[in-house]
Amino acid sequence: MPDPTLLFIIxxxxxxxxxxxxxxxxxxxxxxxxxxxxxxxxxxFFEFGTPPFARLVEGFRRALFEEVAASDLPGLIFTYVWAFDLPTCDESVERYATAFRARGSRVLFVELETSLEERLRRNEHEWRLAEKPSKRDIPRSRELLLQHEAEHRFNSTNEFAGNPDHLRLDNTNLLPAEAADLVITHFALPRKARPDPAGRPRT
Structure with a gap:
């Protein structure tokens, strides 16, 4: 079995x-x-951005990446807000990818972009709020989104120039399923078999 693929969605x-x-x-x-x-x-337990918070989050992430890279799982999808103006983000991405690259695994990048207006709308989506309790204070979450937008650059310029392992998608008018199909096709990712209604496996 090939080593797992690491797919960043940034x-x-x-x-x-x-x-x-x-x-x-x-x-x-x-x-x-x-x-x-x-x-x-x-x-x-700890406030966002404090040293204990950073150590715990970073430690858990790195441990999980190392275990998955050494496992028989087909791959791992990791979502990450990469501020391209912050060297610390570059360093984190490199650390996360190290265990996979050391085994010769594929490390792929899908970069999404959409309008600020659409992002503000999605910021209040019920599934986002269900998965991310810290975002449920909508006025505060909106304020932080706008503040970070003014302070940082979250989409690449020439960082991935000529990199075949990078795909940039404007998903303003794409359903998540449509974007997923584009990603899978572009990178020729394996699709898992799905049983049909009669119980026979199909792809």
Whole structure:
């Protein structure tokens, strides 16, 4: 069995990373590890951005990447808000990918972009709020989204120039399932077999 593929889904807050990742997971069998799976539990104990918060989130993520890279899982989908103006984000992405690259695995990047207006709308989507309790204070969440938008650059310029392992999608008018199909086709990701109504496996 080939080593697992690591698929990063990157883009600004509320661009739809988790939704697209979920649809890719459903079609490929790659587990979805969205970034708030580590953020939300740690927020119960430590404030966002504090040293204990950062150590715990980073430690759990790195341990999980290492275990998946050494496993017989087909791959892993990880969603990440990459601020391209912050070197610390570059360093985090490189650390997360190290265990996979050391085994010669594929490390792929899907970059999503959409209008700010659409992101503000998606920021209030019920599924997002269900998965990310820290976003349920809508006025505060909106304020932070706009603040971060003014302070950081969340889409690439020339960082991936000539990189065949990078796909950029404007998903403003794409359903998550449509975006997922484009990603799977572009990278020729394996689709998991699905049983048909008669019980016979089909792809």
């Amino acid at each position: 883009g600004p807050p509320a661009v739809g990373k988790m939704a697209v990742g979920h649809e890719i997971s459903e079609r490929t069998g790659f587990p979805l590890f969205h970034n708030h799976m580590t953020i939300e539990p740690v927020l119960r």
